[in-house]
Amino acid sequence: MADLPPLREVIARHGLSASKALGQNFLFDEQLLDRIAAIPGDLAGKQVLEVGPGPGGLTRALLRAGARVTAIEMDRRCLPALAELGEAFPGQLRVVEGDALKLDHGELMGGEPFAVLSNLPYNVGTALFVRWLGGESWPPQWTSLTLMFQQEVAQRIVAAPDASAYGRLAVLAQWRGQARLAMKVHRSAFTPPPKVMSAIVHVAPGTMPEGVSARTLERLTEAAFGQRRKMLRQSLKGIPGAVEAAQTIGIDPQRRAETVSVAEFVELARALS
Ligand code: SAM
Numbered sequence: 001m002a003d004l005p006p007l008r009e010v011i012a013r014h015g016l017s018a019s020k021a022l023g024q025n026f027l028f029d030e031q032l033l034d035r036i037a038a039i040p041g042d043l044a045g046k047q048v049l050e051v052g053p054g055p056g057g058l059t060r061a062l063l064r065a066g067a068r069v070t071a072i073e074m075d076r077r078c079l080p081a082l083a084e085l086g087e088a089f090p091g092q093l094r095v096v097e098g099d100a101l102k103l104d105h106g107e108l109m110g111g112e113p114f115a116v117l118s119n120l121p122y123n124v125g126t127a128l129f130v131r132w133l134g135g136e137s138w139p140p141q142w143t144s145l146t147l148m149f150q151q152e153v154a155q156r157i158v159a160a161p162d163a164s165a166y167g168r169l170a171v172l173a174q175w176r177g178q179a180r181l182a183m184k185v186h187r188s189a190f191t192p193p194p195k196v197m198s199a200i201v202h203v204a205p206g207t208m209p210e211g212v213s214a215r216t217l218e219r220l221t222e223a224a225f226g227q228r229r230k231m232l233r234q235s236l237k238g239i240p241g242a243v244e245a246a247q248t249i250g251i252d253p254q255r256r257a258e259t260v261s262v263a264e265f266v267e268l269a270r271a272l273s
Contacts, residue, residue: 001189004060004088011055014081018192022075023121027057037061039182039202040115047109047140051100051118051128054078056085058119063089063098067115070108072100083178088122106141113141119148126153126169133172134207138208145203146182152180154199167228169219174262175217175218179203209266217269224257224265231256245271 010016018024027033036058037043044066047271053059053071055078062069063085069092071082077126079097086093096108101124105114116132118125125147132145149157157173158181158243159165173179182202187193219239227235233253236242243253250266260268 033061037065039146043067047114049114049116052120070094072096115144117146151197151199154201167225171221177203212270213273216273222252228257
């Protein structure tokens with residue numbers, strides 16, 4: 001196994017002060033990073049897409065686990081440190097400079113299945129999460145998503161009905177996938193420490209319910225949770241036939257969105273698809 005210099009030394013040598021504009025909060029604890037890399041299961045020989053490797057803390061843990069890593073990083077300053085890491089693990093690391101929001105990940109991974117791991121700024125992470133989980137095509141090319149979020153966002157992703165955190169993100173993550181909160185990460189684990197606590201969410205793709213359009217489900221949850229305090233009778237008014245369909249399948253239109261289970265949203269989308 002390659003003998004790597006401590007991450008703090010790599011950062012000092014390459015002058016990688018954390019940039020606030022790029023949402024940079026680095027992880028240095030190698031034991032913690034190894035535990036994160038273990039969340040998706042055995043990665044030996046598997047393809048991994050890492051978004052936002054920064055100085056490469058999580059990247060080294062993935063390489064140690066034997067993964068073949070493609071890492072997308074938009075901060076050019078990090079590239080020399082990542083190149084060094086690539087030399088320590090010959091043939092295992094490919095670094096792509098660019099904005100992950102603008103790249104076609106499936107194409108980048110050559111059409112092969114891949115696991116996704118990342119510790120990203122909140123806004124980029126959520127945008128990618130919504131993209132990875134959306135669309136009509138299922139199962140996806142990714143085999144799992146292991147993503148760091150603010151703890152509050154992680155709780156929204158895994159929330160159950162009737163919880164205040166339950167909303168669009170929960171339905172999106174759970175209607176054809178299994179989402180779980182895999183690990184809480186204390187703010188002090190990061191340099192610099194962010195203001196809030198973080199948590200890692202793991203999502204595995206499940207089966208696509210038959211006869212349901214993802215677009216219809218997305219429109220329903222958008223409308224229903226857009227006015228979450230209102231009754232469905234009011235919030236679903238803008239979707240032709242939705243209130244009647246709810247009634248037909250036994251969802252009382254006097255209920256509010258936050259009481260409607262993921263399975264009920266799926267039933268409703270099926271009735272309208
Ligand atoms: N993975 C490293 C770690 O855990 O220590 C760095 C995490 S830091 C929170 C987020 C990284 O994502 C930064 O290196 C930042 O430059 C990069 N980044 C931010 N937005 C990005 C984007 N749209 N595409 C690719 N990388 C991005």
